[in-house]
Amino acid sequence: xxxxxxxxxxxxxxxRHILQGVGISLREGQCCLLxxxxxxxxxxxxxxxxxxxxxxxxxxxxxxxxxSWKAQRKFLQANCVYLHQQPFMFDGxxxxxxxYALPRTLTKAERLHRxxxxxxxxxxxxxxxxxxxxxxxxxxxxxxxxxxWLRSPRYMLLDEPSNNLDEDAKRRTLTLLESLKVQxxxxxxxxxxxxxxxxIADEQLDLAQGRISARTGVGSTLPPSNIIPINKFQxx
Amino acid sequence: xxxxxxxxIQAFYLLFSGxxxxxxxxxxxxxxxxxxxxxxxxxAIMLAxxxxxxxxxxxxxxxxxxxxxxxxxxxxxxxxxxxxxxxxGPLGDLHLLFTQxxxxxxxxxxxxxxxxxxxxAAFQSADKRAWETxxxxxxxxxxxxxxxxxxxxxxxxAALLAAFGRVISExxxxxxxxxxxxxxxxxxxxxxxxxxSKGEFxxxxxxxxxxxxxxxxxxxxxHYFQGKGQVIA
Numbered sequence: 001x002x003x004x005x006x007x008x009x010x011x012x013x014x015x016r017h018i019l020q021g022v023g024i025s026l027r028e029g030q031c032c033l034l035x036x037x038x039x040x041x042x043x044x045x046x047x048x049x050x051x052x053x054x055x056x057x058x059x060x061x062x063x064x065x066x067x068s069w070k071a072q073r074k075f076l077q078a079n080c081v082y083l084h085q086q087p088f089m090f091d092g093x094x095x096x097x098x099x100y101a102l103p104r105t106l107t108k109a110e111r112l113h114r115x116x117x118x119x120x121x122x123x124x125x126x127x128x129x130x131x132x133x134x135x136x137x138x139x140x141x142x143x144x145x146x147x148x149w150l151r152s153p154r155y156m157l158l159d160e161p162s163n164n165l166d167e168d169a170k171r172r173t174l175t176l177l178e179s180l181k182v183q184x185x186x187x188x189x190x191x192x193x194x195x196x197x198x199x200i201a202d203e204q205l206d207l208a209q210g211r212i213s214a215r216t217g218v219g220s221t222l223p224p225s226n227i228i229p230i231n232k233f234q235x236x
Numbered sequence: 237x238x239x240x241x242x243x244x245i246q247a248f249y250l251l252f253s254g255x256x257x258x259x260x261x262x263x264x265x266x267x268x269x270x271x272x273x274x275x276x277x278x279x280a281i282m283l284a285x286x287x288x289x290x291x292x293x294x295x296x297x298x299x300x301x302x303x304x305x306x307x308x309x310x311x312x313x314x315x316x317x318x319x320x321x322x323x324x325g326p327l328g329d330l331h332l333l334f335t336q337x338x339x340x341x342x343x344x345x346x347x348x349x350x351x352x353x354x355x356x357a358a359f360q361s362a363d364k365r366a367w368e369t370x371x372x373x374x375x376x377x378x379x380x381x382x383x384x385x386x387x388x389x390x391x392x393x394a395a396l397l398a399a400f401g402r403v404i405s406e407x408x409x410x411x412x413x414x415x416x417x418x419x420x421x422x423x424x425x426x427x428x429x430x431x432x433s434k435g436e437f438x439x440x441x442x443x444x445x446x447x448x449x450x451x452x453x454x455x456x457x458x459h460y461f462q463g464k465g466q467v468i469a
Contacts, residue, residue: 052368082372088365091387100383101373151373 002154003027003186004049004076007066009058011044018044019055020210026155026186031177031200034190036207042190043085045207046157049188051076081153085160087144089132094124094143097132101150114150122146122176138169145176156180156187162196170196239437246438247445257418258439262446265423268336268410269403272343277396280348284355285381289367299356305349311408313345318412334415339423342409347399354398358391359384390461397454405447 005025011018018041026032026049034042047053051073060072062079069076090097098115106114119125122142127135132143141161148156161177162170174196180187181200189197194204206214250258287299319325321333321341332338366387370380385392407425414421416430424443431440 050372052372077371082368084365088363088369090383147373
């Protein structure tokens with residue numbers, strides 16, 4: 001079972017210390033709910049985990065013992081996907097956006113097949129040819145999830161995935177997150193709306209003043225036996 | 237007034253009759269300026285990208301330097317390279333003075349700061365999430381860079397057109413470094429200056445019209461592409 005563990009994570013922007021020795025671990029299929037006020041450092045921590053933001057210092061264990069973040073950066077970038085609060089859509093259609101996440105070595109037929117599977121998975125068949133920059137917030141979130149899913153990551157870092165979405169869009173996003181979890185993808189979901197994610201979260205971490213101030217076992221309602229390898233699911 | 241109208245009519249005649257001298261001058265202008273732009277564009281865009289995305293000591297100074305270089309007159313560039321390339325200069329052994337190569341060098345020096353400054357502005361205007369999204373989706377740094385360039389292609393194209401506009405119409409560097417040699421280093425601006433000083437207005441007007449046409453096409457293209465890249469509501 002794969003896992004990553006961060007220890008003694010420090011990050012400051014100027015004189016402002018955002019993270020002061022934060023530790024977090026994630027294992028396959030685990031969903032960690034990250035809560036905290038605005039500016040608490042939720043996004044920064046997620047970006048550090050995803051290998052996008054350089055911490056001032058951090059020790060990272062990806063199964064081979066603790067090493068510096070710099071030494072593990074390639075692993076983090078290869079295995080984690082970070083989703084912005086407002087996902088960025090590349091210039092092009094929804095299908096082209098999905099294609100971006102696929103390895104360029106795939107044949108055209110294989111690419112088309114995988115894109116079609118992702119479109120079906122996220123319920124995006126009707127807007128496959130729409131210009132991605134003009135779709136609604138809820139659709140954008142689902143495209144971002146499908147695009148990330150096509151990358152076959154082990155870990156997903158989601159920053160306020162249901163922020164500013166209507167109830168229907170929130171429900172559909174949550175359904176996709178449940179699906180990701182049962183496929184064994186570990187997730188860190190940063191959100192103000194903790195209640196909404198309790199059903200999928202195994203653990204809730206509250207980030208305050210640069211530290212994890214509370215660690216609560218939440219207990220997801222999803223049974224662990226549902227975990228199936230992601231590759232098998234994508235081939236379906 | 238009659239003299240002016242006659243010169244204008246003759247200018248149109250020269251243009252549309254395919255006057256060999258006139259079109260060779262236009263050809264030299266296009267060749268030298270295009271070559272200068274082609275050589276400068278890739279390193280300039282790379283530098284613009286580095287200045288936008290990398291953090292290093294002296295970055296702000298380099299940005300200010302290129303913004304300052306934007307306003308350096310062409311004749312000062314010409315003088316600088318004349319001193320470098322002249323027989324007594326440090327690069328005199330290369331024997332490049334009064335050649336098209338010297339003109340290309342001068343024009344590279346002219347368009348490089350413009351490409352860097354405008355390219356930097358274009359990269360700065362890019363959505364920061366674009367780079368992160370590309371990288372987190374597994375793109376290599378090169379592919380992520382190409383993705384960003386695609387996102388800001390209208391801004392980069394504007395930089396390219398503006399730079400071409402500057403070099404095709406400059407006279408100072410071309411005159412000093414090229415020497416205005418017929419069929420070799422005489423380009424549109426140096427030919428206009430020479431013909432006007434001789435009182436031969438027809439060729440000057442014809443070449444002026446060509447420059448105007450270039451300016452019109454470049455500006456229309458710029459306007460069209462900038463319109464394409466408009467902000468989405």
